[in-house]
Amino acid sequence: MKKVFVKTISVGVSALFLSSIALTGCGNSADTPSASSQASTKPATSAAPAGPLTISWMVPQLTEENSYGQKYLEEKFNIKIKPYMIAAADYAQKQQVTLGGGDIPDVMMVLDPVSLQKYASQGLLAEVPVDTIAKTMPKYKAALDKDAPQAWFYSLFSGKNYGVTTFYPSGRFNAKAEWRTDLLKKAGIDKIPATIDEMTVAFEALKKIGVYGISSGAPGNQWFGLFKQIFPAYGVTPPQWMLKDGKVVSGAVQPEVKAALTTLADWYKKGYVDPDFVTGKDYKEKFIAGKLAYYDYGGALDTDESNASSMISLAKKTNPEAKVEIAPLPKGPGGQGDWAWGAAGNIIAFGKQLEKQPEKMKKIMEILEVVNMSDQGFTDLGLGKQGTDWDFKDAAKKQEGGIKLLAPNDNLDKRYGMGLGDGASFNPFTRQFAAEITDKWNPVVVEKSQQFNMPKVDLFGKPDVMPSSSKYWADLLKLKNETFISIVSGAKPVSAFDDFVKQWNTQGGEQLAKEANEMYAQVKK
Numbered sequence: 001m002k003k004v005f006v007k008t009i010s011v012g013v014s015a016l017f018l019s020s021i022a023l024t025g026c027g028n029s030a031d032t033p034s035a036s037s038q039a040s041t042k043p044a045t046s047a048a049p050a051g052p053l054t055i056s057w058m059v060p061q062l063t064e065e066n067s068y069g070q071k072y073l074e075e076k077f078n079i080k081i082k083p084y085m086i087a088a089a090d091y092a093q094k095q096q097v098t099l100g101g102g103d104i105p106d107v108m109m110v111l112d113p114v115s116l117q118k119y120a121s122q123g124l125l126a127e128v129p130v131d132t133i134a135k136t137m138p139k140y141k142a143a144l145d146k147d148a149p150q151a152w153f154y155s156l157f158s159g160k161n162y163g164v165t166t167f168y169p170s171g172r173f174n175a176k177a178e179w180r181t182d183l184l185k186k187a188g189i190d191k192i193p194a195t196i197d198e199m200t201v202a203f204e205a206l207k208k209i210g211v212y213g214i215s216s217g218a219p220g221n222q223w224f225g226l227f228k229q230i231f232p233a234y235g236v237t238p239p240q241w242m243l244k245d246g247k248v249v250s251g252a253v254q255p256e257v258k259a260a261l262t263t264l265a266d267w268y269k270k271g272y273v274d275p276d277f278v279t280g281k282d283y284k285e286k287f288i289a290g291k292l293a294y295y296d297y298g299g300a301l302d303t304d305e306s307n308a309s310s311m312i313s314l315a316k317k318t319n320p321e322a323k324v325e326i327a328p329l330p331k332g333p334g335g336q337g338d339w340a341w342g343a344a345g346n347i348i349a350f351g352k353q354l355e356k357q358p359e360k361m362k363k364i365m366e367i368l369e370v371v372n373m374s375d376q377g378f379t380d381l382g383l384g385k386q387g388t389d390w391d392f393k394d395a396a397k398k399q400e401g402g403i404k405l406l407a408p409n410d411n412l413d414k415r416y417g418m419g420l421g422d423g424a425s426f427n428p429f430t431r432q433f434a435a436e437i438t439d440k441w442n443p444v445v446v447e448k449s450q451q452f453n454m455p456k457v458d459l460f461g462k463p464d465v466m467p468s469s470s471k472y473w474a475d476l477l478k479l480k481n482e483t484f485i486s487i488v489s490g491a492k493p494v495s496a497f498d499d500f501v502k503q504w505n506t507q508g509g510e511q512l513a514k515e516a517n518e519m520y521a522q523v524k525k
Helices: 003-020 033-037 068-077 088-100 113-121 130-136 138-147 181-186 196-207 255-269 283-289 311-318 352-356 358-372 375-383 412-417 435-441 443-449 469-489 496-524
Strands: 053-059 079-085 107-110 164-167 176-180 241-244 247-250 294-298 324-327 338-340 344-350 390-392 403-405 455-457
Touching: 053 358, 068 079, 068 358, 068 375, 088 113, 107 113, 113 344, 113 469, 130 138, 130 358, 138 164, 138 358, 138 435, 164 358, 176 181, 181 196, 196 255, 247 496, 255 469, 255 496, 283 294, 283 311, 311 324, 344 358, 352 358, 358 375, 375 435, 435 443, 469 496
Parallel strands: 053 079, 053 107, 338 455
Antiparallel strands: 107 344, 164 344, 176 294, 176 324, 241 247, 390 403
């Protein structure tokens, strides 16, 4: 994203929201679909509770009931939490079923803008005026405005704000391209490939020793992840919105995509691409086992042998001679880069019933402000107890020397069960800490993340923020994935891309492009 646009949108979005979002509440019950259209001039009030507030809390993490994290929040903020324990893989579906059945939690994490639009249109969510956020969460809002101005698009529906977007500090950085350089050496390749042409040569050599060159994440679950470092080498990142000749266009239907698909189809035909790219089955495991040489979803610390969960540590368990190296993103005729989300994450939304319980909404906002914007919140909820759950790698250097998670509480599933974070930026309950906090505590991670960092961020942060996204987006993604997979695997010729472009436009893509240009023109004012 160009710096001029970031500056413009930061000012434009704030002005737009502060002027257009009124302090309105709803007097209808939470299970009435038409409640969103029945606004009163003031939110209803209720008597102060006699004891701790009980807050029902839904997040995509399998935390244990009465976990450390739950008790920490309850004791620190004088509340009682009723947790919904849902695995991340099942979250979207189970959230939809739960809300559809009339069970509306007080606070919930909504994964994407299109889901928020759907829930808001059904009258399930409470409106959250931006000036209320500014008064109750001043540090949090200031950090969003500074680092992730696109966040205000995520929680927008029909001119009103319906949540607080989470931070996503790691979204400032793209994933790391990683090579099993021990496999390259075995195949006779001494130099890490840095271009599409050099990758092609390496893949041919790897094929001769029975190793696949490349695969990709499961497109069904990670629709953005399909060969996400190859398309930018041709100048596009489908299906992000991008500026081209002064207009907002979808990267999914640009001619550069056809050129990238031509290369990918050729790679597949020659046996360079793992056939399981269609599902992403055992993607990481194959890289660790030495059956795949190139990995496009690596992390900044994957070459850290002191980290038991790093790629190099896991690979060495299989082969002590394994070697993993972070590499430049492949360069092609359109440049280089990789998909990145930007510093805005998901959305924390509130059940419709909280419009009648403003004290509860305020309490939740205060928790988000205190935890996500403070060093203590990071150490207490993100790390846990020093000496038991974590410690400094070097006591003298403290943060500058890095943080280590301590066994047996270094297993992430166990930590999440305890209601603890991953030691980087995430925690199960309040989600992500602000970048200004995480950077202070993980300077080593930040330094390594900046290596080969060429993030490609959607013009709006996420591509499904348009008003009509709930109507068209899911079907368009399905069309894109099916078409691209068919072309790469040879089930369809590359010329099928031309028919795809026509289908994309007639099945809602043209309408979304119209709305994207209108939105961009509005925030440029």
